[in-house]
Amino acid sequence: QVQLAESGGGLVQAGGSLRLACVASGRLFSTYAMAWFRQAPGKEREFVARISSNGGRTYYADSVKGRFTISRDNAKNTVYLQMNSLEPEDTAVYYCAADSSAYAGTYEQKYDYWGQGTQVTVSS
Numbered sequence: 001q002v003q004l005a006e007s008g009g010g011l012v013q014a015g016g017s018l019r020l021a022c023v024a025s026g027r028l029f030s031t032y033a034m035a036w037f038r039q040a041p042g043k044e045r046e047f048v049a050r051i052s053s054n055g056g057r058t059y060y061a062d063s064v065k066g067r068f069t070i071s072r073d074n075a076k077n078t079v080y081l082q083m084n085s086l087e088p089e090d091t092a093v094y095y096c097a098a099d100s101s102a103y104a105g106t107y108e109q110k111y112d113y114w115g116q117g118t119q120v121t122v123s124s
Contacts, residue, residue: 002026002113004096009118012086016122020081022096022115030054030074033099036081037108038092038120045095047106049081059106064090086122093117 008020020036033052039045049070050059058070069082079096097104097111104110 002028002032002098004098004113004115006094006096006115006118009094009120011121011123014087014122014124016086017082017084018086018120020083020094020096020118020120022079022081024077024079024098024113026077028100029077029098031100032112033102033104034070034072034079035097035099035104035106035111036070036079036094037097038090038094039117040089040092043092045108047108048094050106051079053102061106083120086120088122088124091120091122093119 003025006022035050036048037045038048047061051070051072055072067085072079095117096115098113100112
């Protein structure tokens with residue numbers, strides 16, 4: 001069993017930056033691909049970014065490409081999401097998720113473990 005805990009959310013003005021972190025329990029973190037999803041009020045949860053188990057490959061939703069960067073530190077069991085040039089449309093609860101199969105891609109149903117989420121609010 002893996003437990004994930006997100007942090008780093010908050011209130012920021014449009015154009016600002018935030019860095020989210022997700023710390024995982026257990027010794028298998030380095031074998032999991034990791035991803036960030038988000039859910040805005042009244043909307044379905046959507047894929048944001050994904051990183052392979054060794055950090056060598058990343059993938060982003062078109063809506064955040066060029067503004068967000070996903071990274072990981074396997075020695076610290078942590079995955080990060082650096083968010084720059086934030087827009088009000090980025091307001092959402094952000095969740096990290098772990099994929100033990102390495103094949104989940106952007107499909108949230110295929111992720112095995114989820115954190116509780118952290119709120120990001122971008123004011124205009």
